[in-house]
Amino acid sequence: MGARATACACALVLLLANVSGARSSAHAYARASFYATNDAAIVAAGREGMFASANANDGTTDDARAGAWIDARARVSDGRAYVRLDGVTFERSERVARAGGAGQGATGLVEIVTFERGDASAIGVVDEVSGRRRFCCDAKMKSDGVCGSSDVGRVIVREDVGEDGTSTGPRRAEVWFDGDDVTARSDVEAVRVRKTGMYHVWFVICDPDHAGVTVSGRTMWKNPNGYLPGAKTALLPFYGFATMAYLGLGFAWTLAHVGHWRHVLGLHNCITAVLALSMTESAVWYFDYANFNATGYRPYVFTMVAVLLGSLRATLSRALVLTVSMGYGVVRPTLGGMSAKVISLGICYLCSAAVKDVVEHVGSVDDLRPGARLFLVLPISVFETVFLLWIFSSLSRTLTQLALRRQTQKLALYRAFTNALALSAALSVVWLAYEMWFKSTDMIDEKWESVWMLSAFWNVLSFGLLAVMCFLWKPSGASSQYAYSELTNGDITEDSWWSELVAPADGGEFANGKSPHNGAKSSRVMNSAKKSRAMRDFSLDDDDDSTRDLEMEMGKIE
Template sequence: MRTSGLARAGLALLTLASTAAAVEYEVTQKDFQKCSGMYSRKAWGGNVDPFILTKFRQPSPPPPLRTPADGDDPVVSAVDAAACTDEQRGEFVLAANATDRSRNAILTQAVHLHNPPAIRYPVKKTGYYCVVTNPYSAHPDTDQYTAITEFRNAFGDLPAAQIAKLPFYAAFTIIYAFLALAWAALYYLHRRDILAVQNYVTAILVFLVVEMFMTWLFYDYQNRHGLSAGAKALMILVSILSAVRNSFSFFLLLIVCMGYGVVKPTLGKTMIYVRALAVTHFVFGVIYAIASLSITPENAGPLILLVVLPLAASLTAFYVWTLNSLNLTMKDLMERKQTVKAAMYRRLWWCILLTIIVIFVFFFINSWTFAGTTTADFIPTHWQTRWFILDGWLNLVYLADVAFIAYLWRPTANNRRFAMSDEIAQDDDGFEIESLRDSFDLDLEDPESDGGGGMKYESVRAGREGSPPAGASP
């Protein structure tokens, strides 16, 4: 856009690739370019045809009518060079084949600020669109302008780059609900044989259903009503729920790695310290979430470290403590020849290791992709998938980890006997453990054979047919 002492401005709408809904930006002489992707109406449906609307505010008082002197007017030389006509004064100079080479139509227009019209650009194709303004004036420092640009999508008020989150979080809500229902069925069937750690797993599964639903509700509400006060309240609530999920997840993983419920019936005073660390991490997470919502990157100074460093410290403490506890638990089980339990924790160790590898590989691929693309091209090229890079794939990894841990620690008929009993060490080279469930089958034929003081069970099975099972004699 170009403004002149005629009090006019030229406006160009350029198309690069795609995003936005009823998202409004303020355009000024200093902040002269705003870009957003846009979806066509066919892409996501909707009740209106998508468009970009730019409205200029008339200055008060309006700038004086003055035309630049020939020596000060950069357009005069362009007219003399036949790059444009005198009727195109104040518009952007485009190449002769610019419209043919562009994916969408390019609109350039001079705007008189004495009576600025609303400029509407219909969006027919999905693409990344930019509104560019530039002052055309002999006195650009004094002839200021302000405009509001609205990127309106057909589906609602949610930015186009975020619309994919609606079906994504809806699907995750359903998946976690089915996972919680399956867990609840097992929990009910074996309700008399539940371990303490399984109650924590139950709690986090229920919480995840609620959190995913509230996250979906936030995006759905914003799509219907825009970023209103209600949407902002939901955004704060979702940020707090996210902090709870992170703290609860690290807490659960830590007590599992410590052997709580399977190797140790209680953690004693250690549980107090673990809970204190989880609460501390939650508090720092909420502070970080509030700061990220209230402080823009441009205004973030050195004080932002006071928000980031405490969260990083508590996160590091969880990582170190968790990995160290898992190694100590596995070492203790192997020394006591508790092969079945050790196998469970070895699977957990591989799960954590695989998660770390996936995260590093994904970050490496993203960094490599970004390094091969200039900053100016990255957003226009990846605006439709950037949400998945920043947020979506981490939720997939988290879902896989939660499902795996829930499977390993699922309620069964042998929970308490498995947790409270030890395998009898076997030195026979032919000895094998068939499975977690088979290794602790009960001998129910004579439950009172020990005088009522205990229950006879088959501690392990021999791997060879015909070998008597190793039993635990009362």
């Protein structure tokens, strides 16, 4: 177990060491290289779901410079949505710069194209011969009338004009290298988001001599209510409501805990710990989202705390359900030798969940690609399956033991818990099927506005199951009735139950504990059946405590 924990911790440290800046609305570039296409060199500078500006008719120009659109003092939730260039710098090699010559004016061009996914077809043209898309205008295209004479050497962008006279479709900005300068810097300007959609920013070079240019700087993406990406905007109010819900549940639990502190069991303390952790996690997530909605940045420490709290909460919640299913505090006083197995499974799940959450939330601006997401989700799915099988097998054993001992109050409690857990499992299966359908039919992020629900559902389900456990195991004056107690001869009242099991087929009755026919043989059959049943009841726990319990149970049966 120690080796596994060390390996997981090392893997997490190595992963964090290679994570870039923890930003959601700021897309940063550090000497990013262009990649070659058919006739152009392109950098895919970012993509995000954006909501349309609420002030689309305020008279501000589409490309505003140092005005109200990009004023750092403006309110964050001012209804304006835009993509802003914050001094993006392009750098070319000394050889290419010298070839341009000093004092020769503009000697190299980089174009910045901002477009909504639905307008992607307005960039470039499809070559009729090769069937491949070409992005740059050349002399032949000019002669064919595909582009104008002023467009030669530039990206082909077809801009439409709306009914109000404003241009729609992709927006283009130009950055020129001057003379023999090695670097060229864009002005600080913003492009208004006029319609809701998935937006992309490309840096494009049509001159093959400048294909080796690198880019540094950043772009800022702002939605009407702040810097939260469109796919995460709904998570801010969601975590606000979740925090309030956990506070309400925690307040009710605290009242019951304080009012019946004399009857508090060890299981109650475990539920309290999970509830407190869940409440803290929701609050930290809320403040994390609120912070970078206002600033556009996510501090490493704050985000890491939220991520690791979420992973720890998920792990402890599953461990709590497992220990309750095993009858901790009700059927058995301790987990005995099973504690090490539960802890090992919990550590493996914690490491897998932490790595996945860190990659998704820290240093990742764009959504993960399907292949990377599958690689991260696969280990968690395996451990989830182990938890699920172990939980239901333990529940089956616990229900059997309670039925055998005729502990009706505890049996009713666990039956209610089993029903809640079965409903939770059924909802999980249905939602997993929905997630698979959602992701398989949304390979290009057309449903980005609904992505937040995929993760929110699991938080709602976790809260619901925790609320059920708080209700079923709430501290009260009757809590001692559900606590574990040593078996006494008076507790074992299953003789009549077993008598029915081995009763003669003709309905003959036992008298004084003996059968009318061959009573000694029937008694041996009954005892053998009891021992076999006891063996089955305890066979799932391969530890010393279970062996002692088995011997005690068989001794009392005899």
